[in-house]
Amino acid sequence: MSYRVALNFEDGITRFIDVKDGEKLLDAAYRNKINLPMDCSDGVCGTCKCRCEAGAYELGDEYLDEALTADEAAQGMVLTCQMVLKGDCTIAVPMTSSACKIKPAQQHGSIMEVAQLSPSTILLKLALEQPAEFLAGQYVQLDIHGTGQSRAYSFSTKPGTKEAGFLIRNVPGGRMSGWLSAGAKRGDKMSFTGPFGSFYLRAVERPVLMLAGGTGLAPLLSMLEVLAENGTDQELHLIYGVTRDGDLVETDRLDDLAARLPSFSWTSCVADPQSPHPRKGYVTEHLAGTPVEAGECDVYLCGPPPMVEAVRQSFAVRGFTPSRFLYEKFAVSVAA
Ligand SMILES: Cc1cc2nc3c(=O)[nH]c(=O)nc-3n(C[C@H](O)[C@H](O)[C@H](O)COP(=O)(O)OP(=O)(O)OC[C@H]3O[C@@H](n4cnc5c(N)ncnc54)[C@H](O)[C@@H]3O)c2cc1C
Numbered sequence: 052m053s054y055r056v057a058l059n060f061e062d063g064i065t066r067f068i069d070v071k072d073g074e075k076l077l078d079a080a081y082r083n084k085i086n087l088p089m090d091c092s093d094g095v096c097g098t099c100k101c102r103c104e105a106g107a108y109e110l111g112d113e114y115l116d117e118a119l120t121a122d123e124a125a126q127g128m129v130l131t132c133q134m135v136l137k138g139d140c141t142i143a144v145p146m147t148s149s150a151c152k153i154k155p156a157q158q159h160g161s162i163m164e165v166a167q168l169s170p171s172t173i174l175l176k177l178a179l180e181q182p183a184e185f186l187a188g189q190y191v192q193l194d195i196h197g198t199g200q201s202r203a204y205s206f207s208t209k210p211g212t213k214e215a216g217f218l219i220r221n222v223p224g225g226r227m228s229g230w231l232s233a234g235a236k237r238g239d240k241m242s243f244t245g246p247f248g249s250f251y252l253r254a255v256e257r258p259v260l261m262l263a264g265g266t267g268l269a270p271l272l273s274m275l276e277v278l279a280e281n282g283t284d285q286e287l288h289l290i291y292g293v294t295r296d297g298d299l300v301e302t303d304r305l306d307d308l309a310a311r312l313p314s315f316s317w318t319s320c321v322a323d324p325q326s327p328h329p330r331k332g333y334v335t336e337h338l339a340g341t342p343v344e345a346g347e348c349d350v351y352l353c354g355p356p357p358m359v360e361a362v363r364q365s366f367a368v369r370g371f372t373p374s375r376f377l378y379e380k381f382a383v384s385v386a387a
């Protein structure tokens with residue numbers, strides 16, 4: 052028997068490894084050629100201290116309080132040289148991946164489907180050689196066919212399958228989106244590097260508000276797929292904001308998620324003042340009646356940088372501080 056562990060490094064790179072039943076996490080990492088921080092390997096120095104963000108484990112009682120205090124242990128800090136897993140875990144490592152001598156993984160596949168969902172949005176589905184390993188919400192760097200360049204895109208599908216989906220904004224003059232709309236066809240080979248990022252689903256312990264701007268819906272769809280599979284009784288609400296009516300995509304999929312996950316509801320809004328949509332304006336104008344008003348909730352926010360900043364400012368004006376606030380800005384790639 053073994054457990055799957057996601058090691059999420061300080062620079063956002065994530066690597067997955069198998070840990071055998073009864074094996075210490077530090078030993079499993081070394082077996083996988085990952086040099087996690089350590090000095091004594093004996094529960095004395097505290098150098099191997101990391102944070103466990105999800106999953107079940109035991110630390111035993113053979114380590115010193117100087118290495119890990121009871122308070123730290125209660126807050127989810129762990130000593131990897133002592134940690135024995137009792138389930139799959141996500142571990143935040145307070146070091147860069149290069150300091151631990153690892154490079155991001157490469158994945159290969161081919162296009163299963165490339166479709167124009169709307170004038171502004173392309174659906175890309177890849178058939179992968181191996182199941183995609185990532186934490187729901189994370190992104191990869193997709194190589195642009197024959198150019199040596201890549202662009203960041205978040206998975207819109209759930210982890211662990213050989214089918215990977217992405218929602219890609221059709222940017223006028225864009226290298227990736229231009230190739231996908233004009234030249235790409237079923238069967239074309241594609242590769243990516245990753246996964247990356249700290250915008251991923253955490254344990255759902257209170258109501259959750261999700262805010263999406265345009266293709267910022269993608270990582271939230273991935274999270275919702277995982278939640279629909281695992282189930283939760285906590286209230287989940289999504290506000291999906293777009294610029295024009297034609298930008299609203301994957302609405303059937305959202306309805307299907309709401310049917311599978313009874314505590315989930317969603318609404319949309321359209322910024323265009325000419326729109327016939329019943330909710331016009333930006334997501335910040337539609338927070339009434341959401342978990343924000345009840346006070347305690349986690350917020351997941353994803354979209355173009357101005358939208359993310361507008362939401363942050365709107366929360367500040369309201370004096371609202373989410374219990375947990377995770378956001379991702381879909382910034383233009385550096386190469387662009
Ligand atoms: C962490 C992360 C995750 C991301 N995930 C996604 C995702 O899931 N889906 C998605 O659609 N995008 C996502 N993006 C954004 C995506 O990587 C960029 O939009 C991408 O660079 C556009 O690629 P392109 O090759 O089509 O256009 P480029 O060739 O990069 O750009 C062409 C021209 O358009 C401009 N431009 C590029 N993007 C925009 C834009 N959004 N708005 C206005 N002008 C622009 C550029 O400055 C350039 O002049 C993500 C970005 C980051 C940082």
Ligand code: FES
Nearest residue numbers: 092094097099132
């Ligand atoms: S390596 Fe020293 S406490 Fe773990």
